[in-house]
Amino acid sequence: MSAHLAIERLDHHYGSAQSLRGVSLAIEEGQCVALLGRNGAGKSTLLRCLAGLLQPSGGRILLRGQTIGAWPSYRRVRGGIGYVPQGREIFADLTVGENLLIGQKANDHKAGAGRETALLEEVCALFPILRTMWRRRGGDLSGGQQQQLAIGRALMGRPQLLVLDEPTEGIQPSIVKSIEAAIASLKGRMSILLVEQYYDFARSLADRYVVLSRGAVVAEGAGAAMDQDDISRFLRI
């Protein structure tokens, strides 16, 4: 059986500057893979290639064995890829509820009567703050609340592969804990690709880890075998 996601020898350039160098990475069904690396390592570039927002200059991306390189972003969402961008990118002038419904619309060809209500219930059970803040403008939320909204919005598209770019960045510790618990509760229900710079957060969630440095994979292994001393030189601890 093919992996849920297989990235094979991916290259990417910003103009003449090479940002990804032959990156290969696979995620099996239901697995959580942590993608680690310092600022500028190429983590977001890789995720943006996966979401269809950047065009790689070489290599290929396979979703359950199918090459998706030519798919536009919306088709990747429909193919079950839920992307939570770095910096959250929620719609500041829309309410929390509207932000969530946009996430659902992105994949609404599967929506059926009552299903979206059930899904909203599920997302609000995961992040109760979203129900409390339902009518507030996205821009009025704290960073941590916005992060929960961004994850909730991606979940409204019913992803089978959830891709998260630094969900703990700039967020207060108490909310980091609730985001960690939420991702832990999603584990096994969907495959997860988690970009992180914090060792402890990644260690607690990852079945496997991959470390990027200067656009190339420099270390990888089982989550349980992650060794802080070994990989700390690639991370912010």
Ligand SMILES: Nc1ncnc2c1ncn2[C@@H]1O[C@H](COP(=O)(O)OP(=O)(O)OP(=O)(O)O)[C@@H](O)[C@H]1O
């Ligand atoms: N739009 C862009 N144009 C040119 N170069 C870029 C652009 N975006 C990123 N880069 C460069 O590409 C490299 C990889 O950047 P990327 O944002 O993927 O790193 P990252 O691992 O996500 O870092 P961070 O942890 O800071 O988010 C860096 O050298 C960065 O300066």
Ligand SMILES: [Mg+2]
């Ligand atoms: Mg980044």
